[in-house]
Amino acid sequence: MPYEQKIQLLATIADNLKNTKIIETVHLQAKKIKRCFGIAKGEFSYSRNFDEDNDEIAKLFGAV
Numbered sequence: 148m149p150y151e152q153k154i155q156l157l158a159t160i161a162d163n164l165k166n167t168k169i170i171e172t173v174h175l176q177a178k179k180i181k182r183c184f185g186i187a188k189g190e191f192s193y194s195r196n197f198d199e200d201n202d203e204i205a206k207l208f209g210a211v
Contacts, residue, residue: 148156
């Protein structure tokens with residue numbers, strides 16, 4: 148491939164990449180994240196003293 152065609156191809160690729168990034172940025176900025184807190188309220192329970200099993204958990208992960 149001649150040098151001039153390589154330069155033209157690289158310029159075209161660079162322009163396309165720039166346009167792609169702009170489109171992605173605009174799309175991400177336009178999309179708002181709606182947060183929903185408390186959707187699992189009352190679905191899970193845990194013991195009052197959830198730290199009492201720390202030694203057993205450390206053994207399971209090889210920390211001790």
